[in-house]
Amino acid sequence: MEIFLQLDTWIALLTLTFLEIVLGIDNIIFISIVAGKLPQEKQRSARFVGLSLALIVRIIMLFGITILIGLTEPVIEVYEFKLSWRDIILVIGGLFLIAKSTSEIHHKIAQDTEEGKSKNKMITSFSSAIFQIVMLDIIFSFDSILTAVGLTDKIILMVIAVIISIIVMMIFAKAISNFINNQPTLQVLALSFLILIGFMLLIEGVHYEVPKGYIYFAVFFSLVVELINMKVRKR
Numbered sequence: 001m002e003i004f005l006q007l008d009t010w011i012a013l014l015t016l017t018f019l020e021i022v023l024g025i026d027n028i029i030f031i032s033i034v035a036g037k038l039p040q041e042k043q044r045s046a047r048f049v050g051l052s053l054a055l056i057v058r059i060i061m062l063f064g065i066t067i068l069i070g071l072t073e074p075v076i077e078v079y080e081f082k083l084s085w086r087d088i089i090l091v092i093g094g095l096f097l098i099a100k101s102t103s104e105i106h107h108k109i110a111q112d113t114e115e116g117k118s119k120n121k122m123i124t125s126f127s128s129a130i131f132q133i134v135m136l137d138i139i140f141s142f143d144s145i146l147t148a149v150g151l152t153d154k155i156i157l158m159v160i161a162v163i164i165s166i167i168v169m170m171i172f173a174k175a176i177s178n179f180i181n182n183q184p185t186l187q188v189l190a191l192s193f194l195i196l197i198g199f200m201l202l203i204e205g206v207h208y209e210v211p212k213g214y215i216y217f218a219v220f221f222s223l224v225v226e227l228i229n230m231k232v233r234k235r
Helices: 007-023 025-035 040-069 085-110 126-151 155-182 184-205 212-233
Strands: 074-078 081-084
Touching: 007 126, 007 155, 007 184, 007 212, 025 040, 025 126, 040 126, 040 155, 074 085, 081 085, 085 126, 085 184, 126 155, 126 184, 184 212
Parallel strands: none
Antiparallel strands: 074 081
C-alpha cells in the first residue's frame, strides 16, 4: 500500500498506538480487579478473553463510527450554516473528549481516588466477570475510538493501532499498569493530548480544517520532553 511509504502514516500510527495503550490503562486496571475476584486458575483466562472481546468491540465501534462520519449530506441547516451527521459526531465527540479529559486531569490533580469500591462484591462466575469487562470496555472504548478518528481518516491505521494496543495489553498488562501508575505525569500528558484532539474535532465539525501535522508535532515533542524529564528525575 502506498500510504505505508509516507512518513505521516508511520507518525500517525505510532501516535495512535501510544494513545490507545495509555487510554487502555483504566481498562487493564478494571480487568485486573474483576479477574482478581475469580479463582486463581481462571484469572489469566478472564484477562485474555476480556481483552479479546475488547478488540472485537473496538473494531465494530470503529467501523460503525467511521460509516456515520462518511454521511456528509446536511441534516441540519440554519441559514447558510449546514451540519451533516459527520459534523454532528465530530462536535459531540470533541466535546466528549474535552470534558472527559479535563475531568480526568482534575481527578488526578485532586487525587480523588475511590479505590476499593468494587471490592465488596464477589464475582462467583466466569461469565459474570466477562460480562462486566465487556460492558465497561464499551464505555472505555468511546474516547479511544474518537481519538483515532480525530488523528487520521485512514480506517486501516485505526484498526492496526487498536490491534497492536490490545496485543501489547495482553502481553504486558501487569507491567504497563505498574509503569503508568508510577509515572502519573505521562498519563496526564496523554489526557492533555486528548483535549487538543477534542478541540480539533470540534473545530472540524464546524467546517474549519486543522492540519494534523501540527498535532503530530505537538504530541511527539511533548512526549520526548517528558521522557527526558523522567530520565532526569531518576538521577
